[in-house]
Amino acid sequence: VSVVDAPGSARAGAAAATGSARVVILGAGFAGLSACEALAAGADAAGLEIVIVDRHTYNTFQPLLYQVATAGLNPGDIAYPVRAFLRRHPSVSFRQGAVTGVDLARREVVFEGDGPPLAYDYLVIATGAMTNFFGVVGAREHSLAIYTMEDAIAVRDRVARSMERAATFGVSGGELTVVLVGGGPTGVEMAGTLAELRSLDLAMTYPGIRPDEARIVLVERQDHLLDGFQAKSASYALRALRRRGVEVRLSSAVMEVGPDHVVLEDGEKIACGTVVWSAGVTTGRLAERLDVAKVQGGRLEVTPALQLTGHPEVFVAGDVAGARREQGSSALVPQLAQPALQEGRHAARQLLRLRRGLPLEPFRYRDKGIMATIGRRAAVAELPGGLRLSGTPAWLAWLGLHLVFLLGFRNRVAVLLNWAWRYVWWRRGTRVIAGT
Amino acid sequence: VSVVDAPGSARAGAAAATGSARVVILGAGFAGLSACEALAAGADAAGLEIVIVDRHTYNTFQPLLYQVATAGLNPGDIAYPVRAFLRRHPSVSFRQGAVTGVDLARREVVFEGDGPPLAYDYLVIATGAMTNFFGVVGAREHSLAIYTMEDAIAVRDRVARSMERAATFGVSGGELTVVLVGGGPTGVEMAGTLAELRSLDLAMTYPGIRPDEARIVLVERQDHLLDGFQAKSASYALRALRRRGVEVRLSSAVMEVGPDHVVLEDGEKIACGTVVWSAGVTTGRLAERLDVAKVQGGRLEVTPALQLTGHPEVFVAGDVAGARREQGSSALVPQLAQPALQEGRHAARQLLRLRRGLPLEPFRYRDKGIMATIGRRAAVAELPGGLRLSGTPAWLAWLGLHLVFLLGFRNRVAVLLNWAWRYVWWRRGTRVIAGT
Numbered sequence: 001v002s003v004v005d006a007p008g009s010a011r012a013g014a015a016a017a018t019g020s021a022r023v024v025i026l027g028a029g030f031a032g033l034s035a036c037e038a039l040a041a042g043a044d045a046a047g048l049e050i051v052i053v054d055r056h057t058y059n060t061f062q063p064l065l066y067q068v069a070t071a072g073l074n075p076g077d078i079a080y081p082v083r084a085f086l087r088r089h090p091s092v093s094f095r096q097g098a099v100t101g102v103d104l105a106r107r108e109v110v111f112e113g114d115g116p117p118l119a120y121d122y123l124v125i126a127t128g129a130m131t132n133f134f135g136v137v138g139a140r141e142h143s144l145a146i147y148t149m150e151d152a153i154a155v156r157d158r159v160a161r162s163m164e165r166a167a168t169f170g171v172s173g174g175e176l177t178v179v180l181v182g183g184g185p186t187g188v189e190m191a192g193t194l195a196e197l198r199s200l201d202l203a204m205t206y207p208g209i210r211p212d213e214a215r216i217v218l219v220e221r222q223d224h225l226l227d228g229f230q231a232k233s234a235s236y237a238l239r240a241l242r243r244r245g246v247e248v249r250l251s252s253a254v255m256e257v258g259p260d261h262v263v264l265e266d267g268e269k270i271a272c273g274t275v276v277w278s279a280g281v282t283t284g285r286l287a288e289r290l291d292v293a294k295v296q297g298g299r300l301e302v303t304p305a306l307q308l309t310g311h312p313e314v315f316v317a318g319d320v321a322g323a324r325r326e327q328g329s330s331a332l333v334p335q336l337a338q339p340a341l342q343e344g345r346h347a348a349r350q351l352l353r354l355r356r357g358l359p360l361e362p363f364r365y366r367d368k369g370i371m372a373t374i375g376r377r378a379a380v381a382e383l384p385g386g387l388r389l390s391g392t393p394a395w396l397a398w399l400g401l402h403l404v405f406l407l408g409f410r411n412r413v414a415v416l417l418n419w420a421w422r423y424v425w426w427r428r429g430t431r432v433i434a435g436t
Numbered sequence: 437v438s439v440v441d442a443p444g445s446a447r448a449g450a451a452a453a454t455g456s457a458r459v460v461i462l463g464a465g466f467a468g469l470s471a472c473e474a475l476a477a478g479a480d481a482a483g484l485e486i487v488i489v490d491r492h493t494y495n496t497f498q499p500l501l502y503q504v505a506t507a508g509l510n511p512g513d514i515a516y517p518v519r520a521f522l523r524r525h526p527s528v529s530f531r532q533g534a535v536t537g538v539d540l541a542r543r544e545v546v547f548e549g550d551g552p553p554l555a556y557d558y559l560v561i562a563t564g565a566m567t568n569f570f571g572v573v574g575a576r577e578h579s580l581a582i583y584t585m586e587d588a589i590a591v592r593d594r595v596a597r598s599m600e601r602a603a604t605f606g607v608s609g610g611e612l613t614v615v616l617v618g619g620g621p622t623g624v625e626m627a628g629t630l631a632e633l634r635s636l637d638l639a640m641t642y643p644g645i646r647p648d649e650a651r652i653v654l655v656e657r658q659d660h661l662l663d664g665f666q667a668k669s670a671s672y673a674l675r676a677l678r679r680r681g682v683e684v685r686l687s688s689a690v691m692e693v694g695p696d697h698v699v700l701e702d703g704e705k706i707a708c709g710t711v712v713w714s715a716g717v718t719t720g721r722l723a724e725r726l727d728v729a730k731v732q733g734g735r736l737e738v739t740p741a742l743q744l745t746g747h748p749e750v751f752v753a754g755d756v757a758g759a760r761r762e763q764g765s766s767a768l769v770p771q772l773a774q775p776a777l778q779e780g781r782h783a784a785r786q787l788l789r790l791r792r793g794l795p796l797e798p799f800r801y802r803d804k805g806i807m808a809t810i811g812r813r814a815a816v817a818e819l820p821g822g823l824r825l826s827g828t829p830a831w832l833a834w835l836g837l838h839l840v841f842l843l844g845f846r847n848r849v850a851v852l853l854n855w856a857w858r859y860v861w862w863r864r865g866t867r868v869i870a871g872t
Binding site for chain 1: 493510511512513519520522523526529530531532533551596600601603604605640641642643644
């Protein structure tokens with residue numbers, strides 16, 4: 001097989017000679033890194049060489065992408081270098097590259113102009129998902145996604161640029177209006193943060209812009225926000241957003257997106273400068289190209305142990321995996337950080353069991369709760385055991401959890417400082433426009 | 437006149453009616469912001485409306501650009517939002533835009549596709565400089581400058597990418613070699629930081645790369661480093677760099693830059709992956725286009741009060757100004773942060789005096805000292821009164837001064853944290869590659 005070996009290539013050659021095997025992990029998101037961590041723990045005993053592959057050299061803390069999009073955090077604050085993670089795991093190497101396909105028959109990963117294919121004995125697919133524009137006219141061209149770091153930076157720069165232009169040339173139409181499509185956690189968090197920015201920051205930073213010139217419209221297809229949350233949480237979020245001046249349009253859908261407007265289902269045209277699309281995700285390109293069984297949302301069909309159907313040597317984890325909430329149920333686990341972490345760990349453990357000839361165990365999703373934040377001292381949280389929080393307690397829980405989960409000490413401190421600065425002194429710490 | 441008014445446009449109209457005047461400041465660097473601050477203090481009394489113009493919305497702390505280039509700091513750490521500065525100065529407005537020219541006869545600033553011209557009564561030109569490639573073959577195409585934030589990010593990304601490629605595909609030639617052209621403070625600081633990274637960080641982050649595969653070559657045309665410093669400082673820097681494994685080539689010049697090599701004066705060809713050009717600056721594009729008298733380095737000729745020769749209503753400050761070290765001398769002030777701050781303040785004060793009909797005062801450069809740092813506990817500093825420091829005392833002085841001068845509290849804390857992390861625990865806090 002044609003192989004390009006990452007650092008430690010001597011090891012790979014030696015490994016092949018002694019009958020050991022190579023695991024390739026595609027994706028350094030939550031699922032990929034969690035699989036990597038669990039695999040690395042048993043790698044030596046199992047004679048495994050691990051290569052993790054990603055197009056970026058960093059892991060993105062996706063739950064806080066909306067903070068980058070609203071200029072509350074710097075990109076570096078929520079990016080964790082894969083190589084810093086690798087330092088703790090000498091059996092793992094990293095290859096930066098864009099994967100265009102997997103040859104399941106030859107057991108090779110194929111790269112886009114980034115060198116020869118990489119052979120594997122075991123594969124973990126954790127490549128995530130892609131924004132789903134549902135075929136809405138103009139949505140792909142004229143709206144901004146919010147799934148990757150690049151997406152978040154693009155949103156931040158678009159909003160900031162329209163502010164700068166308005167400050168110089170005045171507002172003639174809806175160029176300061178932001179339309180958020182999709183009332184899930186991301187849409188709600190974006191709307192709440194933008195509303196807070198408008199009421200606390202706008203007058204100070206752009207004295208020439210009237211707050212009512214910067215409308216925030218949140219469009220949700222269903223008759224409630226935060227689908228998947230309890231009705232009480234959803235209505236709390238609705239009230240909290242409306243109290244902050246967000247125009248929430250329930251039971252409404254965007255039918256068309258233009259360069260300076262959106263058209264709703266009922267024909268209403270809303271002039272706007274920015275459309276942020278957070279209405280859902282679909283399978284990523286790699287999964288799309290794989291000629292294997294798929295389930296809802298294009299997610300890859302997996303066995304209870306999270307193996308790709310028909311390919312026991314391939315495991316799938318994270319947003320790309322069609323893992324079921326419960327065995328026998330048709331409902332899939334939500335595409336969130338928690339399940340991704342759990343699936344990554346589970347896939348890794350089953351891979352180690354497979355290697356040792358042990359019977360595999362089914363994945364069991366443990367719901368650790370869901371939360372969404374609307375603004376300062378306004379959030380909803382649903383914890384296991386039926387505990388439901390809203391307002392300040394939920395916000396504090398959200399704050400603490402996100403800080404604890406943020407990978408890496410340094411990032412944690414920087415985030416804490418940014419937040420302290422913002423919430424204690426009511427100021428924005430970060431306000432830099434640039435591709436930076 | 438055709439005018440686009442920034443926020444507070446009502447004020448501008450009113451101002452014109454009451455016989456007040458508009459000052460336009462070109463550039464939000466050290467000189468521009470310092471001029472702005474001094475003008476704002478007297479703006480009301482003098483009936484002045486101030487508009488500051490920059491293509492970016494932030495001020496860059498240029499003395500620490502090399503830290504961004506070596507991934508020690510995030511771009512956001514050394515960027516200070518102009519609008520945060522403006523909050524303290526309600527008489528000032530900001531216009532983001534790329535200035536293509538100044539019509540000195542019509543008293544208008546012309547923008548590149550960014551709306552109609554902006555009329556002025558007084559103008560402060562503080563547009564900085566531009567990297568000078570001295571016409572060396574291939575230098576513009578194949579080397580990276582280090583004067584703007586974009587420059588620094590490009591250097592960081594180039595070095596990181598070559599590391600990633602080497603980690604995956606191995607090192608075949610000099611792709612990890614960095615050639616630094618120019619042994620001034622920037623070249624010395626870059627070389628020292630890269631050497632420190634190599635000895636402290638490389639083995640941990642890229643276990644497959646041997647430190648000797650990542651050569652650091654510093655080429656200086658003169659027979660000493662740090663021109664402008666005393667001989668003792670220069671030789672200290674030379675020893676400190678060589679002790680850290682930097683290959684310093686004195687009395688040598690780069691004659692040609694190729695995509696993967698440089699050629700020195702004596703014919704030696706050095707294979708390399710990155711060339712950083714810090715050999716000097718020349719006039720910026722705006723100054724180049726102005727049909728006025730120039731002095732050395734294309735800097736604009738100014739009167740002792742820092743007025744543009746022949747245009748008493750136009751003041752010049754910072755790297756673009758040909759201000760003299762002493763009146764009657766032909767030596768110009770160095771193109772550094774300190775003189776820029778002093779010139780900006782002086783230009784503003786003279787503008788206010790001109791407005792009041794008072795006689796103008798000549799600019800007097802107060803040398804507050806110069807410093808350069810080589811690495812941890814290794815720096816040189818030359819303070820007023822002949823005090824010369826090197827080693828740990830100089831390094832501590834450098835550290836303290838840069839922290840104190842960094843604009844904005846938040847930035848200061850973030851920088852402090854990054855440094856503490858790095859220097860106390862010998863780790864790199866920041867290691868994110870991306871346009872981020």
